[in-house]
Amino acid sequence: MIRPLKLLLPFATLPAIIWLLLLLANANAKANALTGEASLYNEADNVINADTETLLPYLRTTPKGKLVQFINIFCGDCRRFAPTFKDVARELYKWRSVISVYAVDCAQERNVKICRDFQILHTPTLRYFPPAYSGNGLGINIQTTMPEEIIDLLAGYLARDTDTALLHFEPLRPDSTANATIAEHRGHGHSEDYIALVLQPRGSNIGRDTILELLPYPAVAVRILDDVQIFANFGLAAHDQKLAIMDLAGNILALKALQETSQAYAASIAEFLAQMGRTPWPPLPTTRAPKISTIRNKEKLSILATVMREAPRVYRADLEQSIDTLLHIELPKAGLIEGNNLTDLRNIISVLRHNNPLNKDGQLLLTGLHDSLLTIDRLTGLEFMELVKSQEKGLGNVFKAHRYVGCIGTRPFLRGFTCSLWTLFHYLTVAAAKQPHNLEPGSVLDAVHGFVKHFFGCTDCAQHFLAMAEHNHIELVADHDAEILWLWEAHNEVNSRLAGDTTEDPEFPKIQYPSEMDCHACRNENAEWNRIEVLKYLKSIYDTKNLSSYGLPTAWVF
């Protein structure tokens, strides 16, 4: 039923397209190898990892439908959705002649551009692109994460968009006969030796779904009948007929299926084909039970061992990483920044300018950004990125470690950015409470709230945090100490929700912080919080002077 690719493409362009696809595959593999980026998906899942360089060429040149998932590797919902998406992608392997599946990680700096261009405001975001996508438009949002619904929507799009020379989703005409159908089949250059006839009553998609179900069988094309009477034109008794198969000599056989489902219809046709010695394409090999990968890199292992051995510390490297990611990835992903969004951008930069653990050049960078933003009424994420780059010109290296230390996870995808962000937020509340007070009480929470509302790429985190801000009355926080404690309580609320979740690193369990062992005085004999002691503990552990520089390059100038 599926004609070879070459029949779809102008002859002269085929080598060029194959060459381009090979180039893309190679670029993709190289990019992952160079960055050492772990990815949630791979080709064994029937998912191709794409990025700023490769996504558009894939979308434009692959003559099939395209399903793209935009993710943020640090977003819990993306990681929780990954097993489901793998199931969907594996299921779609059957349809690989008409659809390809891609994933783009918006948390990677090199993907900021493509995620901004495609206006990815939430993750995970699923988009469908038609075979003839020319680069215009952002694709169709698939607003469900239920596998059956995704597959059903895709079936509808593919039936609408797939070249009729490839698959016939439109029903046969009422006057169709065996000879006319065979002639049309040959006329379209189809190479299949059999034509299955499937009755699709009004309002049903059973014919459409049988066509898709049988894609792995190169020996059969499927035609839909929307009226049982048409079977009579093929020499079959029209009464109660639902399924039949015909060879190209016009010999026709009525088939029975165990149920009225596309799977049962396809099974019945497959059984017939097997008797004729016709086999399907091999299925996607089942991957072995996923081995839980652990860190192998020696340097990381040594950091992990040190962090786990030492008493709890706050590491400068994590704070640096969070600011680096904010400036170079999270904030530049925005579209147009104006009005409240601009105020929120100015607020987070202002809070960072006042209190940050960066070196002298880092201070200059943040001051330059802060001052420039005051002179601008509106800007895009791209312009913000350019502003950052222009401010960085002439400065020394601000972000040196490029690694998580206290936020290192024991497995890929665990901890990292969101851990460093919490760490930064706590650090900022504690720094703001120190004399001389250079920020109004509530300024840090205000900035955090604005950032989370308008810029945080972790959609589920943002939704939960904003709801928590409302029910825990963030607006009532009136002094610096209350600000520290509000954030501590909020974080514990998140910890309690996520304890035991699949996104939890078993070596760093979500506890009600601080632990009994780390701060005995923080709880009274009834295990209730002693807020005065908690405040003391937080002010000590998040104090600038107690930060650990472990994991940073040694030649470090503050």
Ligand code: FAD
């Ligand atoms: P984290 O929870 O990230 O904590 C980082 C470090 O902060 C800990 O190692 C510890 O040293 C310290 N710490 C822990 N608790 C406290 C506390 N109460 N007070 C002070 N210090 C503390 N993920 C989701 O799946 N769903 C969500 O809704 C969600 N909401 C989030 C909201 C925000 C604002 C942020 C920044 C992140 C959110 N996350 C959410 C991510 C999640 O909270 C964790 O960051 C992630 O699971 C990584 O956890 P972790 O083990 O590294 O520790």
